[in-house]
Amino acid sequence: MSHWNHKDLLALGDLTAEELLMALDTARAFKGVGERALKKVPALRGKTMVNFFVEPSTRTRTSFELAAMRLSADVINMEATASSLTKGESLKDTALNLEALHSDIIVLRHCSAGSSEFLARRLQASIINAGDGAHEHPTQGLLDVFTMREKLGRIEGLKVAIVGDILFSRVARSNIAALTRLGADVTLVGPTTLVPEVFKKFGVRVAHHIDEIIETTDVINLLRIQHERQRKEYFPGLGEYVSLFGLTKARAARLKPDCLIMHPGPINRGVEIDSDVADESRSVILEQVTNGLAVRMAVLYLCAGGSGIPTTS
Numbered sequence: 081m082s083h084w085n086h087k088d089l090l091a092l093g094d095l096t097a098e099e100l101l102m103a104l105d106t107a108r109a110f111k112g113v114g115e116r117a118l119k120k121v122p123a124l125r126g127k128t129m130v131n132f133f134v135e136p137s138t139r140t141r142t143s144f145e146l147a148a149m150r151l152s153a154d155v156i157n158m159e160a161t162a163s164s165l166t167k168g169e170s171l172k173d174t175a176l177n178l179e180a181l182h183s184d185i186i187v188l189r190h191c192s193a194g195s196s197e198f199l200a201r202r203l204q205a206s207i208i209n210a211g212d213g214a215h216e217h218p219t220q221g222l223l224d225v226f227t228m229r230e231k232l233g234r235i236e237g238l239k240v241a242i243v244g245d246i247l248f249s250r251v252a253r254s255n256i257a258a259l260t261r262l263g264a265d266v267t268l269v270g271p272t273t274l275v276p277e278v279f280k281k282f283g284v285r286v287a288h289h290i291d292e293i294i295e296t297t298d299v300i301n302l303l304r305i306q307h308e309r310q311r312k313e314y315f316p317g318l319g320e321y322v323s324l325f326g327l328t329k330a331r332a333a334r335l336k337p338d339c340l341i342m343h344p345g346p347i348n349r350g351v352e353i354d355s356d357v358a359d360e361s362r363s364v365i366l367e368q369v370t371n372g373l374a375v376r377m378a379v380l381y382l383c384a385g386g387s388g389i390p391t392t393s
């Protein structure tokens with residue numbers, strides 16, 4: 081059995097297959113804790129976690145907060161707009177001040193790729209990347225893989241299609257890193273402008289027609305168009321995007337009967353996914369959110385030095 085030797089979680093590309101499986105197995109045990117009458121464990125009692133979000137979030141921020149509370153940690157939530165970043169204080173100085181207040185774990189979401197690594201190199205506190213620009217979103221990648229493994233029983237050999245704005249997606253990069261390391265067969269699907277051939281170097285296939293995967297894929301993971309990161313037009317218009325790459329009802333009818341329909345959220349109903357398809361029985365979008373809580377408990381626990389699964393308090 082290998083050990084978790086990371087104080088930080090910056091990218092799934094940094095983890096071995098054994099470490100990925102350890103995180104997934106720990107999350108599975110914590111999911112069980114969440115189903116008990118007494119949902120709290122004392123694992124992080126006495127520790128302080130700061131949730132520092134410089135970009136908006138619903139799912140990630142809330143589930144990190146809940147995860148830390150379930151582990152009995154003290155939690156502070158910081159929004160960039162209400163912090164001294166608005167007065168010109170740097171990210172480094174802000175983080176050093178948080179550490180001076182004895183923060184043990186800083187969960188950082190930031191628009192700049194590499195921001196979490198920048199802090200991890202300078203602070204003793206554990207830094208957990210909650211999404212850094214278009215680089216990685218490691219806990220989202222873990223919860224996606226967790227959901228596939230829970231629902232389909234394996235990762236190795238699974239056909240996984242990731243459809244949409246791959247170029248600007250940190251979720252895609254984290255999924256690619258974990259899925260390829262665990263032996264899945266990954267295809268990236270989208271227009272040539274958003275899915276350049278250069279992605280093949282990560283050990284994935286590239287397809288520019290959704291029909292190439294629609295009838296054979298085991299998992300279809302739809303991504304939102306990341307307008308906030310795009311600096312020019314990458315396709316003629318949303319109507320054309322929907323007609324070529326949207327998971328419409330007609331396309332969903334051609335998916336395998338047990339194909340998992342996934343989306344990291346937030347979803348844009350009627351764009352990358354039809355509204356009825358988002359709510360149909362093969363869609364696990366809300367189960368992904370539930371699994372995110374268990375995954376974030378596991379990551380906080382492992383990065384704080386935990387091993388084995390603690391009992392309830």
Ligand code: CP
Pocket residue numbers: 136137138139140141211217220344345346
């Ligand atoms: N999937 C995801 O990161 O959602 P939020 O932006 O709401 O955290």
